[in-house]
Amino acid sequence: MGKKYTDILKSLTHWDIRPPAYLFKQIWQTITGAQNSDVPVFAFANFADSSNDENTNEGYSATEIDIFRSLQNHSIPPPSFSSLKLGELIAEKEKSSTGKKASILNLSNFARAAAAVLIIAVGIWFIYNKKGDTNNIVATNTNTTNNVNTGTSQTQIALPSQPANTVPGNHGLMAITSKNNVIVEHGKKIKASQHLKESGGLMDNDILLTLVSYNYTEYLPLLAEIKKDHKITLDQYSYVSVSDKMNDVLQKMYATKGNNKPTRKAKKLRATMEKWKKRDEKHFDINTNNNPIDIIDLSEFILK
Amino acid sequence: MKTIFPFLIALLCFTAFFVKVSGQVISSTPSLNKADSSKAQNTPFTIVYDIVVKSGKRKTDIEETYNGGTKAVFVNKDKARIRLVSLMRIQSLFFYSVNTPNPVSMVKESGKKKYKYNLTNDQWNLYNDKYTNDSCVFSNDSLFILNYLCRKAVIYLKDGRLLTTYYTTQFKPFNSKIEPAFKDIPGVVLQYEYAYKKGSILYTAAKISKNPIQDNVFKIPTKGYTLKKFSANSSTINEKDSPDDSID
Numbered sequence: 298m299g300k301k302y303t304d305i306l307k308s309l310t311h312w313d314i315r316p317p318a319y320l321f322k323q324i325w326q327t328i329t330g331a332q333n334s335d336v337p338v339f340a341f342a343n344f345a346d347s348s349n350d351e352n353t354n355e356g357y358s359a360t361e362i363d364i365f366r367s368l369q370n371h372s373i374p375p376p377s378f379s380s381l382k383l384g385e386l387i388a389e390k391e392k393s394s395t396g397k398k399a400s401i402l403n404l405s406n407f408a409r410a411a412a413a414v415l416i417i418a419v420g421i422w423f424i425y426n427k428k429g430d431t432n433n434i435v436a437t438n439t440n441t442t443n444n445v446n447t448g449t450s451q452t453q454i455a456l457p458s459q460p461a462n463t464v465p466g467n468h469g470l471m472a473i474t475s476k477n478n479v480i481v482e483h484g485k486k487i488k489a490s491q492h493l494k495e496s497g498g499l500m501d502n503d504i505l506l507t508l509v510s511y512n513y514t515e516y517l518p519l520l521a522e523i524k525k526d527h528k529i530t531l532d533q534y535s536y537v538s539v540s541d542k543m544n545d546v547l548q549k550m551y552a553t554k555g556n557n558k559p560t561r562k563a564k565k566l567r568a569t570m571e572k573w574k575k576r577d578e579k580h581f582d583i584n585t586n587n588n589p590i591d592i593i594d595l596s597e598f599i600l601k
Numbered sequence: 602m603k604t605i606f607p608f609l610i611a612l613l614c615f616t617a618f619f620v621k622v623s624g625q626v627i628s629s630t631p632s633l634n635k636a637d638s639s640k641a642q643n644t645p646f647t648i649v650y651d652i653v654v655k656s657g658k659r660k661t662d663i664e665e666t667y668n669g670g671t672k673a674v675f676v677n678k679d680k681a682r683i684r685l686v687s688l689m690r691i692q693s694l695f696f697y698s699v700n701t702p703n704p705v706s707m708v709k710e711s712g713k714k715k716y717k718y719n720l721t722n723d724q725w726n727l728y729n730d731k732y733t734n735d736s737c738v739f740s741n742d743s744l745f746i747l748n749y750l751c752r753k754a755v756i757y758l759k760d761g762r763l764l765t766t767y768y769t770t771q772f773k774p775f776n777s778k779i780e781p782a783f784k785d786i787p788g789v790v791l792q793y794e795y796a797y798k799k800g801s802i803l804y805t806a807a808k809i810s811k812n813p814i815q816d817n818v819f820k821i822p823t824k825g826y827t828l829k830k831f832s833a834n835s836s837t838i839n840e841k842d843s844p845d846d847s848i849d
Binding site: 499501502503504505506508528531534535536537538539540542543545546566569573574576577578581582585586588589590591592593595596597599600601 | 647649651654656661662663664665666667668669670671672673675683684685686687688689690691692694707709710711712713714715716718727728729731762764782793795796797798799800801802804808829831832833847848
């Protein structure tokens with residue numbers, strides 16, 4: 298039974314029916330809407346038959362050729378919307394996409410705002426604590442009646458209110474820290490810091506000379522200390538706040554090459570410092586009419 | 602604008618808080634302020650000024666070696682000392698009672714060549730000749746320095762130069778020999794400024810102490826110091842021709 302059907306199906310695979318010759322004409326007429334009954338049915342049949350042969354026009358009537366030519370020039374106009382509408386469509390598209398991004402940006406803004414608030418909160422906390430410390434220190438200072446000779450503990454004496462103008466970059470000016478509560482005696486080498494203590498104190502009691510003469514490796518801890526505190530403390534009443542400009546110069550002055558030797562610029566800076574020293578000595582030491590402690594004498598020398 | 606908005610709000614909160622904190626500090630009146638001015642003259646007195654140099658120069662120059670320095674004035678009965686400490690130099694002036702032949706000594710404490718001058722009153726007056734016949738104009742402008750209410754006074758020198766000062770009357774003034782520039786000021790100057798060319802130097806009191814002062818603070822050093830003789834007509838060096846050795 299099954300074998301019988303299989304044979305029929307196999308024989309049907311080779312079976313074909315050619316469409317009637319007039320069918321193509323009817324289809325064509327339906328497409329074009331033409332009612333040209335003059336066109337012979339066989340011609341369409343030929344056309345259908347020879348549709349795979351592109352190189353020949355033989356067998357086609359002039360009407361058919363005209364139809365084909367007209368089809369060559371046939372074009373379909375685009376949908377009737379203007380460039381303006383197109384622009385609007387693009388804008389609308391962009392707007393919708395921007396809207397999506399805006400939501401992401403909002404998240405980013407939130408993160409930024411949170412970060413800003415956090416930073417400011419830390420800043421406020423820091424300032425508030427510093428103010429609190431200052432007030433405590435002031436109170437301590439007010440109640441202290443100890444002789445400056447006797448105290449040896451660390452004492453902090455701070456400015457209750459910061460003056461309107463301060464040295465730029467003198468962040469350490471709010472508090473004067475002293476490890477020694479005694480005014481330094483003369484004839485002794487003044488200790489600028491622990492590092493200076495270890496290296497035997499100031500050279501010739503001169504801060505600049507010490508800095509210029511300092512060994513490169515020895516200077517590094519002192520430089521770190523200067524960078525941290527922005528000042529060199531000699532004793533309770535004597536300290537030097539190192540300005541940002543001067544700190545920058547000092548750092549450049551200690552710049553070294555790969556072989557640990559000073560750079561050309563560092564050497565030049567040292568030479569400049571020595572020139573400054575000589576200029577200062579000429580003005581105040583040789584010319585005895587000038588007094589560096591007098592504000593006018595000092596100003597007219599260093600600001601000219 | 603959306604980005605800036607949170608920052609603006611945060612900044613506003615920060616400013617409001619900061620103003621509040623500052624207001625507390627300014628309005629507070631520590632007991633140190635209530636100093637009895639009648640006692641100030643006889644008790645030891647120390648004042649430390651911070652020196653701030655403002656320069657109009659683009660390059661870093663010698664002024665930076667004085668910027669950030671300190672000037673301390675120690676006064677105890679008939680003795681006084683002014684000490685300048687800066688990167689460039691440490692120098693002191695010692696003052697003693699008028700009865701001694703050399704009541705003023707100028708001592709350079711730093712450098713390879715340390716020296717001292719012993720000056721008579723007349724010699725010291727030569728240093729301060731510029732302050733003779735000066736005039737002082739007082740104003741109602743005020744400033745709080747170290748929580749002391751300070752009034753403004755402008756000192757006009759005879760040649761037209763002027764010093765702007767802020768002083769407090771809570772302490773009696775120093776002997777005019779110690780600070781000749783302030784001889785007309787009825788108190789202690791806590792801030793003073795001198796403007797020259799494009800820059801200025803500002804001295805602001807950073808610390809005031811009435812603690813006793815060690816005697817050797819007023820002792821003039823001797824060892825290692827060359828005693829120089831003061832010469833009123835010492836050579837004046839033409840420094841206008843000095844080369845430009847500033848740093849870019």
